[in-house]
Each structure stands twice: as C-alpha cells, then as structure tokens.
Amino acid sequence: MTRRSSSVTIRDVARQAGVSVATVSRFINRNAPVSAEVAERLNQVMTELRYVPHAAARNLASRKTRVIGLLLNNLHNDFFVPLLNGVEAVVRKKEYNLIVATYHANSRNAMPPPIGPHNTDGLLVFSDGLIDEDLANLTTSGFPMVLVHRTSPPNLGIPSVTVENIEITHQLVEHLIQVHGKRRILFMRGPLHQEDSVRREMGYKSALAANGIPFDEKLVLNGEFERDIAFQVLNDFLSNGKHVAFDAVFTGDDDAAIGVMKALHEHKYRIPEDVAVIGFDDLGFAPFLNPPLTTVRAPTESVGKIATERLFELLENQASNGAVVLPTEIIFRRSCGCPA
Amino acid sequence: MTRRSSSVTIRDVARQAGVSVATVSRFINRNAPVSAEVAERLNQVMTELRYVPHAAARNLASRKTRVIGLLLNNLHNDFFVPLLNGVEAVVRKKEYNLIVATYHANSRNAMPPPIGPHNTDGLLVFSDGLIDEDLANLTTSGFPMVLVHRTSPPNLGIPSVTVENIEITHQLVEHLIQVHGKRRILFMRGPLHQEDSVRREMGYKSALAANGIPFDEKLVLNGEFERDIAFQVLNDFLSNGKHVAFDAVFTGDDDAAIGVMKALHEHKYRIPEDVAVIGFDDLGFAPFLNPPLTTVRAPTESVGKIATERLFELLENQASNGAVVLPTEIIFRRSCGCPA
DNA sequence: TGAAATAATGTAAACGGTTACAGTAAACGG
DNA sequence: CCGTTTACTGTAACCGTTTACATTATTTCA
Numbered sequence: 001m002t003r004r005s006s007s008v009t010i011r012d013v014a015r016q017a018g019v020s021v022a023t024v025s026r027f028i029n030r031n032a033p034v035s036a037e038v039a040e041r042l043n044q045v046m047t048e049l050r051y052v053p054h055a056a057a058r059n060l061a062s063r064k065t066r067v068i069g070l071l072l073n074n075l076h077n078d079f080f081v082p083l084l085n086g087v088e089a090v091v092r093k094k095e096y097n098l099i100v101a102t103y104h105a106n107s108r109n110a111m112p113p114p115i116g117p118h119n120t121d122g123l124l125v126f127s128d129g130l131i132d133e134d135l136a137n138l139t140t141s142g143f144p145m146v147l148v149h150r151t152s153p154p155n156l157g158i159p160s161v162t163v164e165n166i167e168i169t170h171q172l173v174e175h176l177i178q179v180h181g182k183r184r185i186l187f188m189r190g191p192l193h194q195e196d197s198v199r200r201e202m203g204y205k206s207a208l209a210a211n212g213i214p215f216d217e218k219l220v221l222n223g224e225f226e227r228d229i230a231f232q233v234l235n236d237f238l239s240n241g242k243h244v245a246f247d248a249v250f251t252g253d254d255d256a257a258i259g260v261m262k263a264l265h266e267h268k269y270r271i272p273e274d275v276a277v278i279g280f281d282d283l284g285f286a287p288f289l290n291p292p293l294t295t296v297r298a299p300t301e302s303v304g305k306i307a308t309e310r311l312f313e314l315l316e317n318q319a320s321n322g323a324v325v326l327p328t329e330i331i332f333r334r335s336c337g338c339p340a
Numbered sequence: 341m342t343r344r345s346s347s348v349t350i351r352d353v354a355r356q357a358g359v360s361v362a363t364v365s366r367f368i369n370r371n372a373p374v375s376a377e378v379a380e381r382l383n384q385v386m387t388e389l390r391y392v393p394h395a396a397a398r399n400l401a402s403r404k405t406r407v408i409g410l411l412l413n414n415l416h417n418d419f420f421v422p423l424l425n426g427v428e429a430v431v432r433k434k435e436y437n438l439i440v441a442t443y444h445a446n447s448r449n450a451m452p453p454p455i456g457p458h459n460t461d462g463l464l465v466f467s468d469g470l471i472d473e474d475l476a477n478l479t480t481s482g483f484p485m486v487l488v489h490r491t492s493p494p495n496l497g498i499p500s501v502t503v504e505n506i507e508i509t510h511q512l513v514e515h516l517i518q519v520h521g522k523r524r525i526l527f528m529r530g531p532l533h534q535e536d537s538v539r540r541e542m543g544y545k546s547a548l549a550a551n552g553i554p555f556d557e558k559l560v561l562n563g564e565f566e567r568d569i570a571f572q573v574l575n576d577f578l579s580n581g582k583h584v585a586f587d588a589v590f591t592g593d594d595d596a597a598i599g600v601m602k603a604l605h606e607h608k609y610r611i612p613e614d615v616a617v618i619g620f621d622d623l624g625f626a627p628f629l630n631p632p633l634t635t636v637r638a639p640t641e642s643v644g645k646i647a648t649e650r651l652f653e654l655l656e657n658q659a660s661n662g663a664v665v666l667p668t669e670i671i672f673r674r675s676c677g678c679p680a
Numbered sequence: 681t682g683a684a685a686t687a688a689t690g691t692a693a694a695c696g697g698t699t700a701c702a703g704t705a706a707a708c709g710g
Numbered sequence: 711c712c713g714t715t716t717a718c719t720g721t722a723a724c725c726g727t728t729t730a731c732a733t734t735a736t737t738t739c740a
Contacts, residue, residue, distance in 0.1 A: 100424070361697080372699095400697070
C-alpha cells in the first residue's frame with residue numbers, strides 16, 4: 001500500500017514552464033545556455049512544484065551515480081570518526097553522496113562486495129575484502145579507486161594514501177628501549193595482512209634488532225586493532241599463570257590500547273612503572289587516558305580528505321597515481337615512562 | 341575518455357542463456373518460479389559473464405533504491421562509531437546500502453538535504469537540519485523515516501528511538517549535590533535545540549530545584565557536544581579572570597567531557613577535588629580517562645540497531661509507530677569524587 | 681555582405697532494468 | 711474427461727532522466 005506520492009517529473013516542469021524537457025535538463029545541469037527569461041520561469045516552476053530530479057533516472061541516463069563508496073573492514077574503531085569526517089567533508093563539497101559499507105576477507109566467500117561499479121562512481125578501499133585480483137579486475141575495467149592505508153599491488157599503479165609507519169615505529173620502540181630500558185616489549189598487532197600492522201611490526205622488529213634484542217614470537221598477540229579483542233587476548237595471556245615476562249606493550253593502535261590498559265589494570269599492573277604502553281594514531285582521547293598515552297600522531301582526517309580528493313581527480317580524468325605517504329610524529333606522554 | 345567498459349546487461353545474459361530478459365529478471369529477484377534447468381543455466385552464464393545488475397536501472401524500474409540514509413548534524417563525535425556500527429549491521433543483513441550524510445540547521449538555507457525520497461527508500465534522521473515542517477511534508481508523502489535521539493513533532497507519529505535522559509540526569513546531578521556536596525555545577529550543554537541536550541538540561545535543573553539550589557544562567561556554556569568546542573568555551577570562560585565560581589561540570593556528552601577535562605587541566609584544576617566532572621554516553625574510553633569518568637551508559641549501538649530495524653518494518657509496511665525510549669544507567673567512577 | 685560561428689531550443693532515442701499481460705503446457709479435481 | 715489451476719516463459723511498455731542530432735535566429739567578422 002506504499003503510495004509514494006506520484007512524484008513530479010521533469011515533464012511536469014517542462015509542461016508547466018512551456019518548454020521542452022531537454023531545456024529543463026540543460027538548465028538543471030547547467031551544461032548548455034538557457035535564456036534568462038526561461039531560466040527564471042524554470043526556477044519559479046521548480047520551486048513551486050517542489051521538483052527534485054529522480055536520482056535513479058539520472059544515474060541511468062548519465063551513467064554516473066554521483067556516489068562514492070567507502071569500503072571498510074568494520075566499524076569497530078574510534079579511528080573511523082576522523083577518517084569519515086575527512087571523507088564526508090569533500091564528498092559533500094562536491095555534491096556527491098557517500099555510501100559506507102563493510103566487507104572483509106571472510107565476507108568474500110559469502111557475497112560480492114556491496115559496493116562497486118554498479119552503484120558508485122568510485123571507491124575508497126580500506127578493506128582486505130577486495131583481494132589483489134579484485135583490484136586488478138576493477139582497474140582494468142577502468143573503475144576509479146583510491147586505496148586507503150594500503151598500497152597498490154605491483155603493476156597496478158592504483159593511487160593510495162597511507163601514513164609513515166616503519167621508521168616512526170622504529171623510533172618509538174627504540175625510545176622504549178634506550179630511554180626507558182625496556183627489553184621485553186609485547187606487540188599487540190592488528191589484522192594479519194593489514195599493511196599498517198605489518199609495517200608497524202617491521203618497525204618493531206627492526207628496533208629490536210638494532211638494539212640487540214632477540215625477537216620473541218611469544219610476545220606477539222593478535223588484537224585485530226579492536227578494543228574488545230585486544231582486551232580479551234591480553235586478558236587471556238595474563239590469566240595464564242606461566243606467561244612469559246614483559247615490561248612494555250606496543251599496541252598497534254590507540255583504540256586497542258584502551259583494551260590493553262584495561263587488561264593491565266585488571267591484573268594490577270602499574271602503567272608505566274610495571275609495564276609501559278604505547279599506541280598509534282593519537283586519537284582524541286589519548287592525552288586523557290590514565291596515564292596519558294604516548295603514541296604516534298597520524299593525520300587521519302587528512303588521510304580521508306586527501307584520499308577523497310584524489311578519487312575525484314580520477315573521476316575528472318586528471319590522471320593521478322602514485323602513493324601518498326603522510327608524515328607521522330611521536331607524541332611523548334606518560335604511558336611510556338616519560339615525565340608529564 | 342571514460343571508457344567504463346560497456347558492462348554486460350541483462351540482455352546479454354538472456355541471449356547467452358537462450359531465454360527472455362523477463363525470465364532473467366525473475367530469476368535474479370526470485371519473485372516467480374523458474375525451471376530448474378534454466379536456473380542452472382542462468383547461474384552459469386551469470387558468473388561466466390560476471391554479470392552484476394545495474395543499480396540505477398533497477399531503481400528506476402522498481403521505484404526503490406535499496407538504500408537507506410543516515411542524516412547526521414556532523415561527524416565530530418566518537419559517539420557515532422557505535423551508532424554507525426549498529427545501523428550498518430542491520431542494513432548489511434538486509435542487503436541494503438547505507439548513505440551517510442551531514443546536514444544541519446545552517447545548511448538549510450544553502451541547499452536541500454542531500455538525501456531524501458529521491459535517492460533513498462527511507463531515512464534515519466539524527467539532524468536538526470530537517471525541521472518539523474520538513475518532517476511533516478515527508479510524512480504526508482508517505483516517506484518512511486525513523487527519528488534518532490529526537491521525538492516526533494505532535495500529530496505526526498513518526499517512530500523514534502531515544503534514550504532516557506531526564507530522570508537519569510536528575511539522579512546523577514543529585515548525586516553530585518547530595519553525595520559530594522557540590523552546589524555550583526556548570527552545565528556544558530549541547531546544540532541548543534537538540535533534544536538530548538534539552539532534556540539533560542531539564543534533568544539538571546530539576547535536580548537543582550529539588551535541592552534548593554538556584555539555577556544560574558552564568559553556569560551554562562554551549563559546548564555543542566563537540567570536544568574542541570567544549571574545550572574552547574570552557575577555556576575562554578576560565579581565562580576570564582572574574583568568572584563565577586563553580587565546583588563541578590556536568591558535560592552533556594563524553595566526547596565533550598574530554599574537552600572539558602583538557603581545559604580544566606590546563607588551568608590547573610584538580611578533578612574531582614577542585615572540580616568534579618560527569619559526562620553522558622559511556623563511550624569506550626570513559627573508564628580510562630584520568631580520572632575515570634562518571635557518566636551515564638547509553639546503549640548507543642542498540643539505538644542504531646533498533647532504529648534501523650524499525651525503519652525496515654516501515655519499509656515492509658508493518659505499521660510501526662510510537663516512541664521507543666531505551667533505558668540508561670549511571671556508571672560511577674572517580675571523576676565525580678567517588679572512590680575508585 | 682555573406683559565410684560561419686554561436687545561442688537557444690526541440691525531438692526522440694537511449695540507459696538497463698521490472699512487470700503487466702498474455703500464452704502454452706502440464707497437473708489437478710470432481 | 712474436461713474445465714480449472716499452476717508452472718513457466720515471452721512480449722513490450724514503462725520508469726525519469728540525458729544527450730545526439732536537428733533547427734532556427736542571431737552574431738561575428740573577413
């Protein structure tokens with residue numbers, strides 16, 4: 001019994017204004033001149049009739065959707081707020097719409113990606129649900145994409161926007177070692193194949209190596225960059241009476257650092273005296289955790305903004321490839337042992 | 341030079357499988373029986389041709405978009421992560437898409453709402469950009485909507501999902517007064533016409549009244565439920581040498597509470613000894629702020645989930661109106677003065 | 681001044697699906 | 711055994727725009 005009121009169409013406007021639909025269309029899209037008097041008449045009629053162009057009809061005829069898609073693994077991290085904010089701001093400015101969808105490696109067998117060429121003009125890909133093969137297919141069919149926190153597979157040259165991970169992590173972990181004398185540093189890593197996590201692990205390992213500390217598999221836990229999971233795995237780890245000793249935790253991201261801190265608290269460890277904690281991202285709450293979190297400032301909102309801008313460059317055929325790597329910066333606070 | 345490879349259409353599939361397009365359509369939508377052998381053939385052909393139905397064509401013909409929209413004032417609050425997560429989960433389960441857009445009262449003059457009947461099948465409205473008149477128009481045209489953290493204008497009967505604000509705020513503020521002896525409680529409110537903010541202010545005032553404390557206009561600041569703005573206004577307030585005295589801050593939401601704490605810190609106030617702080621929402625980081633934040637737990641993810649489910653009820657014509665108010669609960673932590 | 685460019689508009693064919701209508705063959709019911 | 715349902719399929723109109731092509735009137739300028 002849906003009675004979505006027979007909406008007013010471009011023909012109604014045309015008739016009412018005494019012009020052809022083509023003229024109305026041209027006026028709406030401003031892609032061909034229209035005489036001043038007709039323009040005025042159309043303006044009047046359109047507001048009078050409360051005419052709103054029907055998106056689907058438009059999309060079908062013009063073969064574009066005016067929608068861009070953001071594909072995420074999930075929505076389990078406060079990290080996404082600044083990212084979304086950056087993305088949405090430029091999408092809005094361009095008068096496009098934004099579809100947000102989640103899709104991850106495990107979804108892949110069950111269903112095709114919820115967004116793609118059939119319902120968007122381009123994709124911001126921050127998901128491991130699209131494997132390299134998918135990216136290759138999409139690229140060869142000319143579908144615009146920008147990778148976010150992930151770099152292009154070789155030879156595809158898909159533009160990407162990421163942040164500097166390895167060197168900064170190396171420095172931060174080395175700080176833990178050299179300044180605070182930590183030597184048993186647990187790494188709470190993220191999703192196994194997520195590039196940030198992988199690269200942060202590289203930085204972690206290279207800092208250990210550079211300081212003569214052997215890498216110990218047992219000091220790596222899988223926190224998935226999720227607060228609750230990080231809590232869970234560290235809690236399990238600590239609840240096991242004979243777990244290996246450790247004196248610091250490098251958590252791959254700030255949100256998971258909360259889970260880490262929670263587990264440490266519950267097991268009566270003092271931060272940073274017993275166990276130092278460092279994170280990554282510098283989310284808004286980081287300075288106000290107890291203790292304030294030493295972390296790496298990642299320009300997440302800029303990542304969203306720049307990635308989206310590059311996607312629009314692609315849409316406008318301004319060739320734009322190459323990998324943008326935004327700089328990061330260590331923010332020293334108390335959780336690593338530094339003074340306030 | 342866009343060459344979005346001439347995508348394969350339903351006609352290609354039909355030809356290849358030796359059936360009519362109608363049959364293919366029926367098979368895809370499973371809305372009419374198709375013989376087993378044809379079904380199998382179609383399955384084969386469709387995967388072979390990598391056929392994906394063109395969304396716009398579908399939308400146009402079927403007069404539905406399979407998209408629902410979430411309209412927000414902005415994306416400046418960590419609060420939106422659980423909300424989005426709840427919404428997205430049910431949207432995905434229903435195999436719909438989700439458009440996220442921002443629109444607020446000030447946008448209203450500049451442009452029409454970015455989402456509405458022209459590009460979605462229904463709206464989750466968490467925005468003051470749509471005024472009561474807009475809601476009335478949309479409702480009379482039969483457009484499905486569910487209000488989030490906002491109740492229906494009188495006589496419209498738009499379903500809504502909110503959380504209990506007044507009573508719980510009354511209790512919490514009263515706790516500050518009766519247990520911790522606070523009497524000069526500053527209220528960092530949210531957007532002026534946002535219902536949560538208004539109702540929390542009502543609870544705040546009724547608690548003052550019930551305890552014989554006069555309401556003081558000067559103790560109300562406009563933090564807009566935004567971290568940075570809350571910091572800014574409180575910082576300005578404190579920087580004014582002759583500001584009125586206060587011994588507590590009730591911040592309308594946790595994210596802004598971070599800004600409040602930051603300003604207090606910078607001005608050397610001790611929390612809670614000099615100034616107690618309480619928030620609202622119980623965001624993930626709240627237990628780990630310094631000091632841990634006393635706040636009200638709001639089931640934000642559930643709000644998103646339930647609101648979206650109700651919207652789908654509407655889409656499926658299962659009449660669903662009335663206002664759902666989810667219960668809230670005070671979480672006592674140290675920032676109000678309670679012991680750890 | 682006449683040919684060519686430009687401005688303003690209209691006509692009608694797409695765009696890629698859905699679905700009302702119609703038809704045929706097989707199964708059913710009394 | 712025959713009228714009626716049911717299962718399956720096809721034809722073609724339609725959804726509401728955009729845009730290629732065509733037309734006419736007006737400028738431009740060599």
